[in-house]
Amino acid sequence: MIKLKESTKIELLAFTGCIILALLFSTAQAISEHYSTPNHVYYNNFWISLLFSYMITCIAYLILCLYVQSEMELGDTVPSNAIILICILINVCFITEIINIYFTILLSLRMAVIYFTANKHNPGNKLHKETLALFACSIFIHASVLLLNGDRYIKAFFLIIAPIAILHYLYDMYIYLPGIRQKRFGWLRYIGFSIIATAITYIPVFGLANIFYGRGSVNSGMLEMEMALNLFVQLIVVTLLAWNIYRSRFRKNNEELITLKTELGKSDANLNFLKSQINPHFLFNSLNTLYGTALQEKAERTGEGIQKLGDMMRFMLQENIEDKILLSRDVDYLNNYISIQKLRTSISSDIVIETQIEEQISNLQITPMLLIPFVENAFKHGISLQYPSHIKITLQTSKNTLYFDVHNSIHLKKDNDPEKLQSGIGLQNVKQRLALIYPNKHELIIRENAKEFFVHLTLQLEGNI
Numbered sequence: 001m002i003k004l005k006e007s008t009k010i011e012l013l014a015f016t017g018c019i020i021l022a023l024l025f026s027t028a029q030a031i032s033e034h035y036s037t038p039n040h041v042y043y044n045n046f047w048i049s050l051l052f053s054y055m056i057t058c059i060a061y062l063i064l065c066l067y068v069q070s071e072m073e074l075g076d077t078v079p080s081n082a083i084i085l086i087c088i089l090i091n092v093c094f095i096t097e098i099i100n101i102y103f104t105i106l107l108s109l110r111m112a113v114i115y116f117t118a119n120k121h122n123p124g125n126k127l128h129k130e131t132l133a134l135f136a137c138s139i140f141i142h143a144s145v146l147l148l149n150g151d152r153y154i155k156a157f158f159l160i161i162a163p164i165a166i167l168h169y170l171y172d173m174y175i176y177l178p179g180i181r182q183k184r185f186g187w188l189r190y191i192g193f194s195i196i197a198t199a200i201t202y203i204p205v206f207g208l209a210n211i212f213y214g215r216g217s218v219n220s221g222m223l224e225m226e227m228a229l230n231l232f233v234q235l236i237v238v239t240l241l242a243w244n245i246y247r248s249r250f251r252k253n254n255e256e257l258i259t260l261k262t263e264l265g266k267s268d269a270n271l272n273f274l275k276s277q278i279n280p281h282f283l284f285n286s287l288n289t290l291y292g293t294a295l296q297e298k299a300e301r302t303g304e305g306i307q308k309l310g311d312m313m314r315f316m317l318q319e320n321i322e323d324k325i326l327l328s329r330d331v332d333y334l335n336n337y338i339s340i341q342k343l344r345t346s347i348s349s350d351i352v353i354e355t356q357i358e359e360q361i362s363n364l365q366i367t368p369m370l371l372i373p374f375v376e377n378a379f380k381h382g383i384s385l386q387y388p389s390h391i392k393i394t395l396q397t398s399k400n401t402l403y404f405d406v407h408n409s410i411h412l413k414k415d416n417d418p419e420k421l422q423s424g425i426g427l428q429n430v431k432q433r434l435a436l437i438y439p440n441k442h443e444l445i446i447r448e449n450a451k452e453f454f455v456h457l458t459l460q461l462e463g464n465i
Contacts, residue, residue, distance in 0.1 A: 008065055015061055018106070019054060026050055057103045060090055064110050071128070072114050076431065076446040078124035084170075087111070087135040091163050094139060104143045111136035123435040124443070127174045134166045156226055160208045164201050165233050171197075172242035178440045181250070190243060198234040205230045257436045308336040325368050327402070327461065328360035331395065334371055338393065341379050350388040358396040364461040366402070367437055371395070373430045374406045374455050382408030382453065402459040410453050434459075 004012075063086055071079040090111075094104045115132045118125055142158035145151070176193060180186045209226045311332070338355060345351045375393060383389045394405040427446075434442050434457075441460035448454070 004066075008069075012062075012065060015058075015106075019058060022102075023050075023054060053098055053100065056093055057099050057107075060086075060093065060099065060107055061110065064107065064114065068111075068132075069114050069117070072118035072125055072132075074125070075119055075122055076124075076444055077122075078443055078445070079128045081128075083128045084131050087131050088163070088167075091135055091139055094143065095159055101143045101147050104139060105147075108136045108140040108143065112140075123431075123439075127170065130173070131166075131170060134169070135163075138162045138166060152222070153225065156222060157229060159212065160205055160226060161230050161233055164204055164230075165238050168197060168201060168234055169238050169242050172238065173246055174440070177242065177246045187243075190239070194235055194239040198231065201230060201234050202227065253436060253439060260432065260436055308339050311336050322368060324365040326360075327362065327364040327366045327397070330366050330368055330371060331357060331360050333369075334375060334395075337372060337375060341383075345383055345385075348385055351383060351385075352388075352390040354390070354392045356392075356394045356396070360397065362397065363463045364397065364400065364402070365463065366459070366461055367433065370430060370433065370459075371404055371457075373427055374404070374457070377427055378406050378408035378453070378455075381410055384409075384411040387411060397461075400461050400463070402457070402461055404455075404457040404459070406453075406455040408453050410448070410451055 068083050068086060071083060090099070090104075090107055093099045099107070111132045115129055115136065118129050118132075138158060142155070142162070145154050145158065172190075172194075177190065180189050183189065205226060206223075209223045335355075335357060338353070342353055345353065378391050378393070382391050389409045389411065391406070391408040393407075394403070396403050431444065434444060438459060443456075443458040445456040446454070
């Protein structure tokens with residue numbers, strides 16, 4: 001059962017009231033016209049179309065309130081692309097007059113509210129936020145022009161060209177331009193693509209213009225105007241707007257990345273200071289001595305733990321400072337960490353740790369220490385020595401795509417547990433790193449209920465060239 005906020009309940013009640021009032025007004029008007037000029041066929045058709053229109057309006061508003069709003073409030077998950085389809089369908093219902101002008105304005109305002117209340121810290125909802133904003137503005141202006149009986153050329157623009165231009169712009173911004181960013185002659189490629197895309201848009205523009213305008217000397221002029229205006233909007237306005245906005249955002253992301261690297265540089269400085277204080281040769285020689293002593297005393301589990309700890313520290317001191325490392329090395333670190341944790345938890349038969357980590361033989365590279373925070377979080381919050389616990393970790397690759405899943409139980413910390421007060425900056429940090437280092441190349445889904453925690457990460461990696 002869906003739990004509604006009090007504000008949502010009040011909003012839906014108010015909307016229901018508006019629907020009822022509009023229905024009563026339309027009923028009174030229809031009855032009055034029917035008695036003045038009886039027309040049973042028109043009268044019956046009127047009721048069918050009226051009820052259908054109000055039903056679609058109610059469905060559209062409920063979807064915006066209950067589905068789109070909740071999707072845009074997600075903190076970590078990329079919202080469903082169904083939101084884009086919903087915006088398109090609302091626009092179609094408006095231009096085909098299934099939803100009347102007044103309720104269309106109301107729906108556009110609701111879309112704007114969703115845009116402004118969307119989660120600002122979720123980098124995965126940028127496409128959906130921009131879709132809502134553009135369609136809300138287009139629909140609102142179009143409805144206002146019709147309500148005020150504005151210029152027919154403005155009506156024609158928002159009727160046909162504006163929705164196609166919005167979809168063209170979104171495709172350029174979030175699909176095509178990110179794909180050619182690092183390719184040679186990107187600007188020339190983009191111009192060529194824009195010419196082809198503009199030519200393709202003439203198919204729906206010509207078809208819709210013929211549907212809405214038909215034939216005739218006046219309508220023929222409107223059709224020619226639509227075709228000329230479409231050329232200007234798609235080839236010039238959308239092309240230049242998308243290119244400049246994308247470059248501006250990419251520059252901003254680079255500045256954020258530089259800032260992040262500066263902050264990380266401070267951590268590197270601290271790490272280098274620690275390196276200077278601890279002689280690596282002395283450290284590893286000491287660990288080897290302890291490892292040999294453990295084997296002599298037949299403490300195999302202790303020896304295994306010391307060996308894996310040494311491998312982890314070597315990784316931290318030598319490879320963690322690189323921008324990119326082989327995925328196989330990061331997976332080795334992951335396996336060593338899990339093995340040490342298994343040594344700690346093996347005393348309890350109620351703790352089940354299951355791993356399906358695929359051996360990496362490819363030359364794929366990854367930013368170091370990107371996966372370990374999810375596993376650390378699982379052991380931190382998912383293991384209890386007093387209660388049954390479980391962790392399942394899966395990692396596999398297909399071509400250049402990494403699939404990483406962590407599923408663990410949750411055990412609430414006691415009030416006097418010092419870890420209860422920790423803010424969990426590890427996950428927040430890895431989200432920021434993914435957004436900055438792998439923009440449009442990752443999908444991070446985090447789900448949580450009262451007893452379990454789920455993480456699913458899909459990551460597009462590059463090989464070592």
